[in-house]
Amino acid sequence: MMARVDFWWLPRAFVLGLLAFVIFGPLTNLVLWTVAEKWYFPHMLPLEYGFSFWQRVFSPRGNAMESLMTSIVIAALTVIASLALAIPAGYALSRLKLPFRGLILLAFLIPQAFPNLPVYVNIARFFYQIGLNGTIAGVVMVHVTHGLVYAVWIATAAFSAVDIDLEEAARSIGAGPFRAFRDVTLPLAAPGLMASAIFVFLESLDEFTGSYFVGAPDVNTLPLLLYTAGSGGNYQIASITALLLLVPSIGFMLVVERFLRADVLSKVGH
Amino acid sequence: MDMRAFLKVEKMSVGYGTTTVLDKLDLGIEKGEFVALLGSSGCGKTTLLRTIAGFAKPFAGSIQVADRDVTQMPPDKRGMALVFQSYALWPHMTVAQNIGYGLKLQKHSRGDIDARVSEMQNLLGLSGLGNRKPGQLSGGQRQRVALGRALAVDPEILLLDEPLSNLDARIRLTVRHEIRSLQKRLGITAIHVTHDREEAMVMADRIVIMNAGRIEQQGSPEEVYNKPATPFVAAFMGAENVLSMQVSVKGEQIELQEGAFNAATVTARAGRRLATGPVELRFRAEAASLTGNGDGAALEPGALELRGQVASVSYPGGHWRHAVRLGKDEILVDADTPFDQGATVKVRIPAQSLFIFNTPEGPAGPHTF
Numbered sequence: 286m287m288a289r290v291d292f293w294w295l296p297r298a299f300v301l302g303l304l305a306f307v308i309f310g311p312l313t314n315l316v317l318w319t320v321a322e323k324w325y326f327p328h329m330l331p332l333e334y335g336f337s338f339w340q341r342v343f344s345p346r347g348n349a350m351e352s353l354m355t356s357i358v359i360a361a362l363t364v365i366a367s368l369a370l371a372i373p374a375g376y377a378l379s380r381l382k383l384p385f386r387g388l389i390l391l392a393f394l395i396p397q398a399f400p401n402l403p404v405y406v407n408i409a410r411f412f413y414q415i416g417l418n419g420t421i422a423g424v425v426m427v428h429v430t431h432g433l434v435y436a437v438w439i440a441t442a443a444f445s446a447v448d449i450d451l452e453e454a455a456r457s458i459g460a461g462p463f464r465a466f467r468d469v470t471l472p473l474a475a476p477g478l479m480a481s482a483i484f485v486f487l488e489s490l491d492e493f494t495g496s497y498f499v500g501a502p503d504v505n506t507l508p509l510l511l512y513t514a515g516s517g518g519n520y521q522i523a524s525i526t527a528l529l530l531l532v533p534s535i536g537f538m539l540v541v542e543r544f545l546r547a548d549v550l551s552k553v554g555h
Numbered sequence: 556m557d558m559r560a561f562l563k564v565e566k567m568s569v570g571y572g573t574t575t576v577l578d579k580l581d582l583g584i585e586k587g588e589f590v591a592l593l594g595s596s597g598c599g600k601t602t603l604l605r606t607i608a609g610f611a612k613p614f615a616g617s618i619q620v621a622d623r624d625v626t627q628m629p630p631d632k633r634g635m636a637l638v639f640q641s642y643a644l645w646p647h648m649t650v651a652q653n654i655g656y657g658l659k660l661q662k663h664s665r666g667d668i669d670a671r672v673s674e675m676q677n678l679l680g681l682s683g684l685g686n687r688k689p690g691q692l693s694g695g696q697r698q699r700v701a702l703g704r705a706l707a708v709d710p711e712i713l714l715l716d717e718p719l720s721n722l723d724a725r726i727r728l729t730v731r732h733e734i735r736s737l738q739k740r741l742g743i744t745a746i747h748v749t750h751d752r753e754e755a756m757v758m759a760d761r762i763v764i765m766n767a768g769r770i771e772q773q774g775s776p777e778e779v780y781n782k783p784a785t786p787f788v789a790a791f792m793g794a795e796n797v798l799s800m801q802v803s804v805k806g807e808q809i810e811l812q813e814g815a816f817n818a819a820t821v822t823a824r825a826g827r828r829l830a831t832g833p834v835e836l837r838f839r840a841e842a843a844s845l846t847g848n849g850d851g852a853a854l855e856p857g858a859l860e861l862r863g864q865v866a867s868v869s870y871p872g873g874h875w876r877h878a879v880r881l882g883k884d885e886i887l888v889d890a891d892t893p894f895d896q897g898a899t900v901k902v903r904i905p906a907q908s909l910f911i912f913n914t915p916e917g918p919a920g921p922h923t924f
Contacts, residue, residue: 454644457630458636
């Protein structure tokens with residue numbers, strides 16, 4: 286076969302370049318803003334660079350650290366609550382021959398399916414009546430309803446990927462049902478459960494609407510801080526906060542691939 | 556059924572949902588006996604084993620072990636151990652942890668467990684592999700770990716669910732004998748599910764042949780091989796040549812009436828339960844002998860002689876296999892020397908190798924499986 290010049294690289298290179306710009310353009314802008322001391326129109330690049338805004342964010346008077354702590358505490362509690370529900374639910378959904386299994390799985394999608402705003406306004410009104418508004422517990426509950434779809438779907442897939450023979454092998458040589466679950470099923474499903482925990486954690490860390498209506502102004506999470514800073518025109522603070530939010534997301538996304546194996550992924554939603 | 560049997564299954568019916576797999580099944584197994592449940596896939600043998608193990612609940616009937624009713628007990632309380640077809644080794648535990656798990660559950664001391672585990676490893680030729688994970692073992696080694704895990708807890712009854720079917724053909728042959736000699740040495744009661752006739756023959760004290768959820772016949776390997784009770788058992792035990800004939804029973808003699816390819820033949824009844832009428836006659840390819848048309852050697856008394864044409868010849872090894880055409884039917888006959896294709900030959904089947912069964916009422920199709 287004769288070697289031919291392939292002119293297809295041209296449109297490909299163009300599309301890839303465009304894609305890179307779409308992804309990395311805003312990110313570059315974000316990073317620049319975090320270190321910009323002075324930057325105004327019509328200049329392409331900041332006029333002065335420096336870390337004074339970082340100092341402000343991390344100073345004892347700045348509330349970034351406090352917001353970060355609140356966000357992490359809420360995310361951790363959300364993970365614990367979601368897994369406490371998702372482990373038994375996922376196990377039951379994977380092992381028992383339940384009628385309407387598909388519908389039950391679909392039901393966990395409902396919180397994502399409806400428009401968030403009206404739902405959260407009503408939740409906020411209801412939480413206000415029972416005194417949950419402006420509490421960490423209230424925000425955690427809102428995040429759990431949101432995160433449960435990841436937790437339950439992935440947990441179900443993780444348990445389905447554990448061959449039932451492995452559990453029965455433990456039963457047959459003398460392990461009771463709970464012991465077999467603890468010693469065999471749970472450790473083997475752990476990577477999948479870890480992945481679902483990561484998704485729930487990130488989802489909670491990022492969540493804005495629910496936190497705003499239920500939590501603000503008493504519970505101040507990182508996205509709320511970002512919103513306040515952004516709407517106040519303080520792009521440096523907003524960018525630094527955004528970067529803080531980005532770090533765990535990227536970090537976890539890099540490791541989640543290790544936990545979510547193909548045999549688990551192929552069972553998600555089935 | 557022996558009322559003193561160690562494991563007693565009585566009038567047990569099992570099924571899934573609305574389908575019944577086993578209907579009112581009875582089975583008794585002696586202490587120290589090695590029983591093979593033999594049948595083709597879907598015959599209910601695995602369901603029977605899983606019900607004995609406690610993983611399927613019977614609709615009706617009972618299961619007793621040493622006069623203790625275990626019908627409603629969960630699997631972990633039955634004192635049995637099941638070896639799975641897939642081995643079901645725990646991939647997150649080492650070989651030693653897999654074998655020792657049952658002992659840990661029984662709350663033995665660490666020292667006892669270690670001693671027993673290394674004893675098991677020595678017994679099964681797994682020494683030095685204790686720290687490996689199952690993923691690092693060969694198929695044969697995994698199979699042994701599965702066996703060791705089951706044997707370590709010293710079960711009253713060892714249940715084996717086609718444990719050799721995932722092994723290479725060559726390893727399978729040696730493992731058969733290993734399991735058999737181990738079972739004899741340790742005196743364990745064992746139930747082995749298999750679809751492999753030869754495997755059942757070489758391993759078991761008693762073979763239970765199952766078909767469509769029922770026990771067709773049970774007995775020692777010689778018994779089921781030489782005295783099949785039903786056409787199904789005969790076919791399963793390799794007597795796949797089948798001919799339809801008419802017989803008339805006269806006291807202790809049976810007369811096979813003259814047909815298109817055979818002369819009338821009188822043979823001894825020899826305990827066969829037969830009535831005058833249409834019959835199905837079965838025999839094995841290797842039980843018959845082939846002679847040329849001109850061969851004048853005397854026919855031994857009671858033997859059946861058939862005349863046909865050689866349709867094809869093949870050499871599967873050790874002997875020549877001939878397909879002999881009898882009108883529309885074709886039978887397979889082995890011979891030490893090949894006959895030419897198209898040659899007219901005489902097929903002789905000795906009396907003791909003829910399996911004769913009354914054809915059930917109505918149009919009975921050939922028994923295939």
